[in-house]
Amino acid sequence: MKKGLLLGFALLSLIACNDNEAPKENLHLTGNVKGLSQGKLYIKKFEDTTLVAIDSIIIKGNSHFETTIPLKNPEVFYLFLDRGQTNSIDNNLVFFAEPGEMNIETSLKEFYAGAKITGSKNQELFDEFNSFKSKFNDENIAIIEKRIENSTNFNQQRADSIEEAYGRLVKRKYRYTANFASTHGEYEIAPYLALTEIPDINVAYLDTIAKHMSREVAASKYGKILRKHIYDTKKETLSNKE
Structure with missing residues (x-):
């Protein structure tokens, strides 16, 4: 009887430990x-x-x-x-x-x-990314202001220069976002940023982000959506070539 009670307590302790370690x-x-x-x-x-x-x-x-x-x-x-x-x-x-x-x-x-x-570690990374995004938005607003100024006294050369600056800014944002997501593939922030910030980037970059995702992230909500988005994008590209 005593041995049975000891065994029962041991099992209860083991279950309690497993509960604490459960996700x-x-x-x-x-x-x-x-x-x-x-x-x-x-x-x-x-x-x-x-x-x-x-x-x-x-x-x-x-x-x-x-x-x-x-x-x-x-x-x-x-x-x-x-x-x-x-x-x-x-x-x-x-x-x-x-x-x-x-x-x-x-x-x-x-x-x-x-x-x-x-x-939340994902939130920490989200804050870090948003700090960069805020600077991008400030630069974008400055470009919009230049567009408005140029429209009142239009100059084609100035307009071309403004659009070139905007193009460089967008490329920098896309490259930074793709690199940030690839670098943090063990967190759900990676597929989330790919889907919300650069869904129309060259699919090769999305592929790279997906390949850097951990198994857990790939199986998460955003990981699944990203993989489907990549599949659909490739399918549409092939269809347009036919």
């Missing part, structure tokens, strides 16, 4: 929207091509929030603040969710611009 399949999200005393937060994600709400959080008096969402693989979510006003970019906060513990610290005043998100 996490939930996102436990905590956060704070400083200055928000009353309102509603929605967590959304894309299903096919539609942005749908998967959770909602009511804020009453306490600006801190907490929720748990089923999540097996890293995926991009959107934290939406319902201000009761017209939707704007500062009502939507994009974040790369991962199973496990994540935290979002932001404020009512700078909901999007002032957000600090922790607990």
